[in-house]
Amino acid sequence: MSEVIGALRETVASLHAELTRYGLVAWTAGNVSARVPGQELLVIKPSGVSYDDLSAANMIVCDLDGVVVEGDLSPSSDTAAHAYVYRAMPEVGGVVHTHSTYATAWAARGEAIPCHLTAQADEFGGEIPIGPFALIGGDDIGKGIVATLSGHRSPAVLMRNHGVFTIGKDARAAVKAAVMCEDVARTAHLARVLGQPVPMAQADVDSLYDRYQNVYGQPGRQLSAD
């Protein structure tokens, strides 16, 4: 038990380096969490701590109501949203939040990202949807994420006027979705600046999504984490 949490602390702390590597976050504005398998607990970044200073030791363990169980610091101010997702979506093992630039520009306009790229079909299975505007401080953000992503292929939601939340079977898969969300948001933005992308047939989108979810990656490895 303690060993599982120790390993997750290490994983969650180090996955934040992918957010900085891909330029998804400025200052301290982004966070990764993981569910502790088989327990009503999550591991999350402390609030307002620089990415340079993150380590397994200063990660925060909370219950699924966001109450701190282990840790000296306050958890991320987005903890309530993460916790709500874990309560409502038992298949989710990881959650990521960013204000990554291009995706947040779509979110500011309240505009879903239409699917015109094979990479988007692979990872998101179609458009990346818009979630509602919601104020921080209660369950409204969590409810908006869950209402938008439940039954949707996309592991990413663009919360209106705010930013991106992604989910995954584990924290690494949610980080991958956050990286790919910004990547396709940027390409889709640029494509639109000079005209209109060529539409893709829905059957092609479906075919790509199905193949990517079931064939890609290494046999015996969890594909959506790669």
Next chain:
Amino acid sequence: MSEVIGALRETVASLHAELTRYGLVAWTAGNVSARVPGQELLVIKPSGVSYDDLSAANMIVCDLDGVVVEGDLSPSSDTAAHAYVYRAMPEVGGVVHTHSTYATAWAARGEAIPCHLTAQADEFGGEIPIGPFALIGGDDIGKGIVATLSGHRSPAVLMRNHGVFTIGKDARAAVKAAVMCEDVARTAHLARVLGQPVPMAQADVDSLYDRYQNVYGQPGRQLSAD
């Protein structure tokens, strides 16, 4: 006293690395200063020295008229503007100046950045305002900064045809404001390129600003510095 200044020299020198990390500055075009608490002094970058070569030892200590008190090099050519701010705004402990690209593009048009993002509401409490055009070499830039930011929520001003000045309770807070200013300037630019952002209700902006200034971060830590 000397120990306080020594620590501030170290802080000011090392905070310049955040300007290069976030790509806010080219060559030597940007600077950070800090007020020496309880003294009529400030610590600032020397003029025209590469960011690679900054150290506690080559920082310059000036009085609040910009006259050098300690240091072998000339202080930043923007020292008069920094000094004016410290004289006029006793609550300010740090000042930063950059020509960061997206913010300066808004400044070139003389256009304030309207608030369509929760991150902007958090840090700036609404729009990021435009200050007047002013020539370097006297108190005009300082006066323009103070006239624009006095009584304004925003810790950042876009000086017309010039660039960004930010203030904070300390140098780290002013650096954070400079980083977040460019971040929201970039996202706001991109959102506008393909249409119009969805407006945010003033009450929501107010609520986010109030919460961020009073709740975010670690208890007992100075929040606006994180």
Next chain:
Amino acid sequence: MSEVIGALRETVASLHAELTRYGLVAWTAGNVSARVPGQELLVIKPSGVSYDDLSAANMIVCDLDGVVVEGDLSPSSDTAAHAYVYRAMPEVGGVVHTHSTYATAWAARGEAIPCHLTAQADEFGGEIPIGPFALIGGDDIGKGIVATLSGHRSPAVLMRNHGVFTIGKDARAAVKAAVMCEDVARTAHLARVLGQPVPMAQADVDSLYDRYQNVYGQPGRQLSAD
């Protein structure tokens, strides 16, 4: 034989660092391969493995039907396309695939990049052409690459709604073409955003291409790799 393959494993593994250095790839979405000279074999990246974890040891050796000959992991999911190119174009010694952002934005619109830059005339000899939309999983992508690039000066093709494939006499030349493709795609995009580029005379394009292919670089070194 084994020594040649060992050296190619090293080369192919390390060339992936150029894809990350120039920001051409996100997560694991891009790959480099090389033909084994004089053998019906190719060396390629394993599927879904992070660029940080690539080494000579985990590269995959396949025959030209994409069947694994050496290696414990699955080869890149794009192996069929690489293999098809090697079967159809005996002069090709290296193939690269990316979803680099600006080039893929042109691909999303199905729009070839017109030649308005001396750098594009040098490396591509004119426009960078569009290839057909093709689903992954058979020979369709490979056929589209070969149909587009056979007899064309350009070593790069923009596969519609997908991304970039480049070819070269060796893997390094194909990587160079991928780097330059994104560079000219970005410049051409920006030029068009604010107006129309000045056309270049076809004779000038021809003259630049001829000179670059025959004069540039170091005598006795294979020029298209530099």
Next chain:
Amino acid sequence: MSEVIGALRETVASLHAELTRYGLVAWTAGNVSARVPGQELLVIKPSGVSYDDLSAANMIVCDLDGVVVEGDLSPSSDTAAHAYVYRAMPEVGGVVHTHSTYATAWAARGEAIPCHLTAQADEFGGEIPIGPFALIGGDDIGKGIVATLSGHRSPAVLMRNHGVFTIGKDARAAVKAAVMCEDVARTAHLARVLGQPVPMAQADVDSLYDRYQNVYGQPGRQLSAD
């Protein structure tokens, strides 16, 4: 004599790191040279060699007709243009060539960059001018640079459909001009995307230019190199 050349080899080799640091060059497409003071010689990058592999030892020394005097490799394919500038402009001690993205986008349209920023007034004294289209291989590029920059305040010229050449009293000053040229080209581009910059009065541009050339930097240090 040999000591002077040895020091210049070191300087020229290491200044290329500024081109990669600021993202001004892709692959090997950009070069720095320096005049050897008091001699009819210049030091320049070898052709087609990766920036990672540059060192004092592999720099090339040429006479002012571009004939190699010291060095085992061929000099940059742009050597004739550098040499022409040194022959025609005795006050020039350094020359830089890049295809930096935003500046080259202006060059592709044949459009000078108008001066709407104090940073541009400081370094360039007004607009950054367009030079003619010219083919590589003779003196045409050099003539175009010299014809455009002679008597002009700007140390940078945008060669049409090609890229940037900058000059300076030494190689470091020319590198600074190349860095600042891309910086203001990018900001000017972005400002124009969403509207029109506010014009600056010519008297203000003149005043800024005069002050920057005569006051900025450290007393006793050569200011335009900082």
